[in-house]
Amino acid sequence: MCVGLSARVVRVEEGTALIDASGAQREVSAGVLDDLEPGDFVMVHAGVAIAKITEDDAQEADEVMEDLL
Amino acid sequence: MNESAKRARDIITGYSGRPLRIMEVCGTHTHEIFRLGLRKLLPPQINLISGPGCPVCVTAVGFIDEAIWLALEKGCIICTFGDLIRVPGTEMSLAGARAKGAEIRPVYSPLDAVALAKEHPEKQVVFLAVGFETTTPSACLAAKQAKDAGLANFSLLTANKTMPNAYQALVGSADAFLYPGHVNAITGNATCIRLCEEQGVSGVVAGFTASELLTALAVTIRLLEEGKPFFRNCYPRVVRDEGNPAALRMMEEVMEACDSEWRGLGMIPGSGMKLRAEYADFDARIKFDMPVITGKPNPACRCGDVLQGKIRPCDCKVFGKGCTPLHPVGACMVSDEGACAAYYQYS
Numbered sequence: 001m002c003v004g005l006s007a008r009v010v011r012v013e014e015g016t017a018l019i020d021a022s023g024a025q026r027e028v029s030a031g032v033l034d035d036l037e038p039g040d041f042v043m044v045h046a047g048v049a050i051a052k053i054t055e056d057d058a059q060e061a062d063e064v065m066e067d068l069l
Numbered sequence: 070m071n072e073s074a075k076r077a078r079d080i081i082t083g084y085s086g087r088p089l090r091i092m093e094v095c096g097t098h099t100h101e102i103f104r105l106g107l108r109k110l111l112p113p114q115i116n117l118i119s120g121p122g123c124p125v126c127v128t129a130v131g132f133i134d135e136a137i138w139l140a141l142e143k144g145c146i147i148c149t150f151g152d153l154i155r156v157p158g159t160e161m162s163l164a165g166a167r168a169k170g171a172e173i174r175p176v177y178s179p180l181d182a183v184a185l186a187k188e189h190p191e192k193q194v195v196f197l198a199v200g201f202e203t204t205t206p207s208a209c210l211a212a213k214q215a216k217d218a219g220l221a222n223f224s225l226l227t228a229n230k231t232m233p234n235a236y237q238a239l240v241g242s243a244d245a246f247l248y249p250g251h252v253n254a255i256t257g258n259a260t261c262i263r264l265c266e267e268q269g270v271s272g273v274v275a276g277f278t279a280s281e282l283l284t285a286l287a288v289t290i291r292l293l294e295e296g297k298p299f300f301r302n303c304y305p306r307v308v309r310d311e312g313n314p315a316a317l318r319m320m321e322e323v324m325e326a327c328d329s330e331w332r333g334l335g336m337i338p339g340s341g342m343k344l345r346a347e348y349a350d351f352d353a354r355i356k357f358d359m360p361v362i363t364g365k366p367n368p369a370c371r372c373g374d375v376l377q378g379k380i381r382p383c384d385c386k387v388f389g390k391g392c393t394p395l396h397p398v399g400a401c402m403v404s405d406e407g408a409c410a411a412y413y414q415y416s
Binding site for chain 2: 004031032033034043046050054055057058059061062064
């Protein structure tokens with residue numbers, strides 16, 4: 001149940017966001033994220049967008065490993 | 070695989086130092102490390118041990134008994150995350166209660182349970198609110214939505230838990246923790262930083278992709294070699310130091326800390342969350358005047374020792390024999406995030 005779903009925001013209306021995860025769309029709550037906009041990427045958990053994210057984990061790996069040097 | 074991930078892999082496979090115990094606090098980490106085949110990269114002296122970070126697994130037997138009481142004695146519709154349905158209670162699971170006529174509905178989100186209550190005003194709908202800081206905001210949102218809508222037929226049976234006091238209970242059980250990325254997405258990193266600075270507890274926040282798990286393990290190994298306590302955020306694309314302030318504010322508004330029983334760890338003071346008095350109308354225990362219900366776990370089950378990293382699932386006598394995913398004896402064999410289920414499926 002802790003598996004998050006990363007998705008792209010398609011539309012935001014009155015505290016609800018329509019998200020697209022690899023083509024599958026569903027409405028989730030945007031109630032705990034301020035200033036969400038179409039095109040943002042979010043981590044969704046149990047029907048709630050809990051964090052704005054960047055999509056690319058390769059760039060993240062570069063940053064984390066660079067920091068290790 | 071990019072160059073950084075390859076370098077991380079080389080650090081892991083090339084390790085030749087002292088034996089290390091690294092705890093996957095989060096059950097999804099246990100599952101993903103198995104599923105991605107990363108365990109096969111580990112040299113023998115690196116021992117990954119499972120922790121208590123599967124919300125279903127640490128939910129006490131008595132909570133299942135309480136849910137069954139609501140379903141069978143009070144006729145409530147029980148809405149729950151699907152992994153709870155087959156977790157054994159003292160006499161039966163929720164699946165067993167369903168066979169006796171109870172209405173048990175799996176839902177993806179607590180907000181789906183609120184929608185169901187709106188559709189069925191003639192029925193009482195109870196959502197089983199389990200989970201850590203990652204999941205608790207969704208339960209709080211559900212309570213707020215129900216209150217705003219004036220719903221008289223929706224309530225929560227809460228067993229929400231928080232991680233800081235569990236970390237305290239686990240201090241010394243591993244050389245380093247892989248902290249659960251999605252908990253930290255809500256809470257931020259302050260607790261982990263404090264554990265490092267004040268008690269010398271080492272750990273890294275880890276994500277869930279192959280690249281993220283490789284880099285988190287490599288950073289952990291390299292910094293353990295250096296020998297000084299450390300904290301690193303290896304999941305910065307999702308986790309910020311401050312976490313999600315709006316979610317934290319909402320949790321503070323709707324819920325408050327309480328003592329909570331953890332399967333395996335026992336009662337940990339201040340490690341649970343319950344609805345505040347302002348939301349008492351949505352607290353199923355109060356609403357239905359529930360008696361005190363104490364569960365009795367199966368004595369053959371050693372989920373408790375597994376959840377503390379004291380034994381591996383395969384060290385339990387019933388693992389793979391009396392206890393399988395089809396016929397689970399303990400919660401760790403039921404949930405996809407459970408260590409026993411992961412060992413059974415992949416090892």
